[in-house]
Amino acid sequence: MMNLIYNEQLKIFRKKRLFVIILIVAILVPLFTYAQYKQNKSAMEKLGTKDWRVHLQQDIVDIQNRLSSSTLQSDWAQFLKIELSQDQYYLDHNINPSAPGAPTFMRVFAENSIDLLLPLLVMVVAADIVSSEASGGTMKLLLTRPVKRWKILLSKYIALLLSVSLIVLCVAILSYVISGIVFGYGGWNMPMLTGFTTKGEDLLTNHVHLIPQWVYILMEFGLVWFVCVVVGSLTFMLSVLIKSTAAVMGTMLAALIAGAILTNMVSSWESAKYLFMVNLELTDYVSGTKPPIEGMTLGFSMAVLFIWMAASLIVSFTVFTKRDMY
Helix, strand or coil, rough: HHHHHHHHHHHHHCCCCCHHHHHHHHHHHHHHHHHHHHHHHHHHHHHCCCCHHHHHHHHHHHHHHHHHCCCCCCHHHHHHHHHHHHHHHHHHHHCCCCCHHHHHHHHHHHHHHHHHHHHHHHHHCCCCEEEEHHHHHHHHHHHCCCCCHHHHHHHHHHHHHHHHHHHHHHHHHHHHHHHHHHHHHCCCCCCECCCCCCEEEEEEECEEEEEEHHHHHHHHHHHHHHHHHHHHHHHHHHHHHHHHHHHHHHHHHHHHHHHEEEECCCCCCHHHHCHHHHHHHCCHHHHCCEEEEEEEEHHHHHHHHHHHHHHHHHHHHHHHHCCCCC
């Protein structure tokens, strides 16, 4: 099995896609770092102070002004009211939720990339892990070896998991190292609030507690890794079912983009909470952001994603072991 995994990992490295993905992240992180720097600088110039309390008070005023608009949709009004309550809680307890520093940038980057950017990067690696060999004819040669089919597919899946882990690790390292040049590398022990829950338009703070930012970041990147594994597993299934790599990528791309759109539109479509795309933003539960559909929780979303992942693996191994020829 170890030789099979090593062989599959070599195939992934030889395709150079992992290196391209790392290069993409290395280009995007400086762009986002610069954008964050300009945003912070612009806010300071506008308010004439570096005091984070003034900035937070201004955000509260801006949200209140938006809520006073008669054209504001009810879904956005609920979201803004919860955000307003959360900002007020931070202000009342003298905690800066966006203190500058590379750890803060890591946290924000993970929160903003978990539902689309990182799943897309994982999809690029997983899309052709089986389909390329099926369409190229090398799968027939591979199946002639005295190795059971399920072991061949398992080695490919383990190689995929290793690649997903490498992508998430590179994102964490690059976002920390590059952003730290601008924002500094301190802030690991900064106190962070977690445990916010929502009920309708109300923000519940019964279970709110303080944790160091490094614990907060570990929690978020753990959830990021889980989401990437789920997306990778679903793409892996499509790669088994469909010989065309382009078709696999197109299908997953459509699903991920549809999920990004649906998340902002499905508040009244309760059954949509069982779609995997609507459950990808797991980090929102850590930060206390209102879920897209009332009643959704971290446990529920993780359970839904796990069921999708398990179903995709069952389909993948069943089809791969039963299909006559690739």
